[in-house]
Amino acid sequence: MTELRVAAGPELTAAELHGLLRLRCDVFVVEQRCPYPEVDGLDLDPDTLHLWWQPGAEPLACLRVLGAPGAVRRIGRVCTAEAARGTGLGGRLMAAALEHIGGDESELHAQVTAQGLYARFGYAPEGEPYDEDGITHVHMRRPAIPR
Known part of the structure; x- marks a missing residue:
């Protein structure tokens, strides 16, 4: 069916980076009507x-994990194409990301409508919800898992 792909920033081909940026822009900028600086210099x-x-x-569907192993990792830019929603890809992608993160502490800024997805993976909200680009978000953290 679908194939999981994994690459560090410098390993991405131009075509792969283009596809990821296009998906993220389609979801966040066009569909959710959030004009923000999508190209932030962190992808590579x-x-x-x-x-x-x-x-x-x-x-x-895609996401990225920021930060070096052993540090607090940050999951972000989690999105699924409209045509693929409801198929479980988001959960499968999060499970794959956590395999790479291992026991490191990690955090993310969740749209409140997706908070339940992240809670399934051990993330708990911290602080009050806040507005980010016109959408209500909440900061969530998953503590380090002792090895």
Whole structure:
């Protein structure tokens, strides 16, 4: 069915980066109507890890993990193409990301409508919800898991 792909920032091909940026812009900028600086300079960082599901020419879901192993990791830019929603790709992608994160502490800024997804993976809200680009978010953290 779909294929999980994983690459550190410098390992991405131009076509892969283009596909990820296009999916993120389609979801966050166009669909959710949030004009924000999507291209933030972090995608090609050596400590950025990209995970995405891609059955063919275009990715269906993606996320990125920021930060070096052993530090607090940050999951972000989690999105699924509209046509692939409700298929479980988001959960499968999060499970794959946590395999790479291992026992490191991690955090994310969740849209409150997706808070339940992240709670399934051990993330708990911290602080009050806040507005980010016109959408209510909440900071969530998953503590380090002792080895």
